[in-house]
Amino acid sequence: MSEYNAGTKVRYRNMAMPAEVLSGPHPSPGRDRYLIRKADGNVSLVPNTDLERIVPRLDQVAGTLAMHLYGRAYVNLDFTRRSQIVYAAAQALRIADSTRGQV
Missing domain, CATH: 1.10.880 (Transcription Factor Skn-1; Chain P)
Known part of the structure; x- marks a missing residue:
């Protein structure tokens, strides 16, 4: 089971606004990566260590x-x-x- 599901709002490293997980985890050398859409609209493939779950x-x-x-x-x-x-x-x-x- 993946740590973050598609549509989950997460905090991306050093960004004030939340990002949204689009898909993942995608296996890669070293660690799994997630495709996210940042608040500015850009899409990035980032390691799971740069993401933090937002707790209501x-x-x-x-x-x-x-x-x-x-x-x-x-x-x-x-x-x-x-x-x-x-x-x-x-x-x-x-x-x-x-x-x-x-x-």
């Missing part, structure tokens, strides 16, 4: 809550606990967004 805010908050509340990674929780964690994370982000800029 909800996933980051849910992972942190799961670790602090249950001492386990989010993916290792049962369905009920995962549902509760995602709901709590969504509510925390909603509150944070609605109170942005307030003291």
Whole structure:
């Protein structure tokens, strides 16, 4: 199974805007490479070491809550606990967004 699927948004080395994986992995000497479309529209074949998965805010908050509340990674929780964690994370982000800029 490939690390990145077609259509996955990734952060490309030293670029502020995300890139999109078009295809891959393509075997090459040394390491696998992925064909990506950068934010400026250019297409490049880059090594997988130059790519980093973009983790949405909800996933980051849910992972942190799961670790602090249950001492386990989010993916290792049962369905009920995962549902509760995602709901709590969504509510925390909603509150944070609605109170942005307030003291």
